[in-house]
Amino acid sequence: MKDDAKLGIFLCACGEKIGGRLNLAELKEQLGRYPDVSHCSIHSYLCQGPGLAALTREAQDRGLNRVLLGACSDRIMKKKFAAALKPLDITAPQIDLINLKDHIAAVHEDGAPALTRKAAALLMGGVGSLGMLEPYAPRLADFQGPVLILGGGISGFAAARELAHNGMESLIFSSARNPGDVLKELHRTYPGSRTYFKDLEAMLAEVFASSLVKMAPDRPVEFVVGQVGNYRVGLQNSHGASEMTGSAIILALDREYAAGESWTMGGGGRVIDQLDLDERLAGKRMNPGSVVFWVNHQGQDRLAQELSAAAAWRSSQVLVQEFPGVRPTVLYPADVKLPVTGADLVAAKQRGIGLYPYNPDIHPVVKSGYLHYVNPYDHLEYEIGWDTLVVSAIPGQPGAKTQELMSVLPIFSRNDGSFKKGPIALKPDRKPVKSLILTGSALKLCDLGEALQQGKNAAREVLHLRDKARKGDLASPLVLVTVDQDLCDGCGLCNEICICGGVENVLPGRGATPRNESPYTCDGGGSCAAACPYEAMKLLNNSAHQLEARIRAILSRMQDNEILAFVCRWGGQSAAELAAIQGLSYSSRVYLVTVNCLGSIDPTILSMAFLNGASGILLAGCPPTAPCHCGYGVDHTWHRVDLMKKLLAMCGLERKRIALGYVDVNQPEAFVRMTDAFLDHLNDMGPLVRSEDQKKKLLAAHATMHRPRVRSVLGVSLRRPSEKEFPGDQYNAVDFDESMQDVLREEYLAARIIGALSGGPLNPPEIAQALGERSAKVSPVLNELLRDNRLIRQRWEDGYPLYALAKSG
């Protein structure tokens, strides 16, 4: 318990729902006896006006700064209690709800004494957790400097204009120096967009003339580091590197189009693709006669075909306007929807633009001067005469600029070639904080209009952040990961597995660099903290210490045949609470411990629980089919549970004592079956027998979990956001696992040796005897420990060296 903590417990009877099942008076008396508890009271309905008034009154009168509520679900009710206690400066992390209703009263069939005992255990867990809380106040972001618009896409200009209209500076990284430069290259990314050029030119002219828009040279980007409100971009320069700073980043990335299939058809300049056509239109070089646009993306997806058809339609409008001798016709697949209205069709007919669908199942055939196709309605073969045949351009891979930015920013490509970016932050109560915004057709193939709109929207998001910062509302979230720079070794594992962008990019290639956290994008999932080999990371307001204190308090009140069940807020907890709502019941031997994400459970918590009295641990998280809300938390937990199973086996215990289960929000029956099945397993195995020898082994297993070497090897197997496959599928899975077991065996033995030496110096045969191992197995590990300075060779006695613990180790 922290010295300044003053904790009060408030028990809600919820009418008869809790009060009728539990002996609340007895509970109050039990809990009130602990010195850590300054206040304990019973209320009939805490969430209603009179209850809330009593709660705030008591909290104020007694100067409480930790409030533990024995009531119902924190998912539903915490917000209300936090709002009520806010005037007293008691924030959400200082409030803990133990769900007496849905976790105990409504789901168990036992009598009041058993339920009261369980309630006391869970509530004391809450006392332990709140006692270890070190409140941290969210930080405010400094939002200064221009918006950096990288990537050179057209959407960046739209963003810059929107920003300039709202008085915000921007810096565009582009080689273009005037609107003409931009328009000259635009057909490579948005072919067939000439009809927009007039408007676009005016827009671009405005951007280039604006005093709020600066242009930066388009040099290779070396690094992008920083966080919301304060980013630094390093550019390669002819004379060394230069650095630009800004408040937010907009990445305007466009997909470039590649040449169409015109070259396979021959025709010597009479068969061209859309890109060639755009160049001819720009140069005003069009031969008179019939121009047939054949939308021929046979292998492409629907979206690409639609865009190609739209490009053909717009280009034909330009053709009839600018080249009187040209008669355009668009031949498009019948399953593609043309972006034209009825009025457009009438106008097209008047101007002499032909619009014909063809049956996409029967491939049209090109002959000299004619294109043969099948009409989808009358099923007849038709032929259409052409003097110039225009085929579709093909959306290609992201340009070189995109590839370059991918290497410095958390952008990942999807299977279909489009992109996503790392940061995600969406929770109840929290709108996403995005300051790294991706726009343009690289994200998803789109037309020019949509790209410009995306740019505009991106600008609005940045402006929203700026307004938030001005009001002093742009604060870091309540739960936030933090890195202890003294402990951090700069291995970068956290940055690799971080999916929310909460672990900041640091300069690459500079050796071990301590990581920084980006407080505004962290989603508090916490898998990075649980993965850190050096235990340098901590979740503020939800630390592993708090969880450990909670588990210890609960375990000390549990019986041998009971199980600890970690449930994630999104899967297990929701399902368990729904079971209560739907009137299901399960055994009271299951003690639920809620965590935000299973991924936030440090593996040492698991070994600590076994060491301190758990006979079985169940973890219920979201099913892999309904993706984890915190990235890959469940995946990561899978590997941690697997490690715990290996250690259990080394301790001579059943691997089945820990199990991971998946349950979705609306599957309460699945949750009940899961607990029943796991209790059956535990019944078969019986309680964990805690002999002195067994305790020593479990202590060694716990020490093994703390070893940076073990945690590093474990870190290798954790899935990275860029990995498309579950890492269990690696082709050398068995080899990897065996290497890992070797490391584990060695470290486990080392931990046992250190345990044996804690009683005083021993020589090798004595150590081997104490551990029940062969000397040949022990001595290499002894040498290893000696080399790492974890042991010292004290002196020689009877022809044997005498080993003792090094003072530091």
Add this chain to the structure above:
Amino acid sequence: MINFTINDLEVSGEDGWTILEVAREHAIDIPTLCHHGAVEPSGACRLCMVEVSDGRRSREVASCVYPIREGIKVATDTDRIKNLRRWVLQKLVDEHPGSERLLALAKTYGVTPSRFKSSDYENFCILCGLCVRACDEVAGVGSLSFGNRGVNKEVTTSYHEPSPECIGCGICLYVCPTEAMARFYAQVRVGGIFASGAGESAALRSRP
């Protein structure tokens, strides 16, 4: 402090409290369906009707939204109120004869489906709006809303399509007083926050 009586019991409360809140504090039972402590009351289900008399006249009000006033006399178990309550329940169970939870509640007040019951055994939603309010107020998401009007009114998502805003928190499931949301939920959620990223979902599904 506001003093008044509920069933002749002298009670008091503060400005802004409702009759229901004070009654519950004194363990006076008033049934509710659309009321939940986590969200603002809306008075939709009319099950919490009580009789309020201010000395001159008496009338029936929804206790979950009726603020307490000095000197009023509240009665929760007069014949008039019991009758009203039975009628509300009668209409609910007749319209939703398939809902076990509604039937169980009605049975405790001696109400069973009449011969005029609906033939639609798949209609569970009583339009109490708890899910809509909870999604908005608690989750802060707002992916659920009421669609259409009158007899066609329904709880739905934008464009009647799975909601990309839905974060899959399941709070709507928790607050729903009938089986309605458990059945509708699959049509609300796309797949959590990764809904828009097909790549991620596919990656997770490739898991052994």
